[in-house]
Amino acid sequence: MAGPLHTQRDRADSFGSVARAYDRHRPRYPVEVIDDIAALAHGGRVLDVGSGTGIAAAQLAERDLPVLSVEPDAAMAAVAAAKGLRVELGTFEDWDPDGRVFDVVLFAQSWHWVRADVAVPKAYSILRPGGSLALLWHATAPESPPPADFDTVYRRYMNIREHPTATGEVPLADTLAAGGFEVSETTHPIRTEYTTQAWLDMVFTFSAQIVLDPDAARSLRADLAELAGPDGVTVIGSTYLATGTKPR
16 A cells, blocks of 8 residues: 655656646646735745745745745756746755745645655744745646546546545644644635646646556546546636744
């Protein structure tokens, strides 16, 4: 049985092979959520951990916030750097803050790739008093066609708990509270109409699909395309933000 995602290094290290597709097809974050994170920073420094191609970092930089990204995959980091973002290579567990402190430490779609028992105290140690650890997710599933129909297809290829139709909110409040943070949680609704091609392009930037045998991946893509048909896929859910504030 597979262990926690941060231990599945084949999946954690798979994203560089689809770096440009990832940047092109992954959804951006709602303006309201980026505004919430910017408000937490109060104009101060943001550390974006596991920043990938810099999707969240670029949205925050557009608000004139100083953002430093930390990303373990060189190909993903190169896409972010091409946007003019500052990126340092490494995992958060091994990265050296070198005495730097931040007003926000952000994990956007990346918390599941780190060890919480290391990341929580490390984030706490590099935040200013009153600073915030922000954990951000898209928690979505298809509405049409029905999720059960997708599950039937995915069961032929993988554990159905690990495909995008099964993405859910991760209970984080207890983890943050145990680390000394004052916790708040917010959600922002999502409803997106995808063409079949656009949805498939997005789905195949997820690690469970990336690491499939190429023949299996082609077969899965064809089966999903047949299920979605000419009408495309409607996705619903929420963008979920858990915030832990360090006491002053």
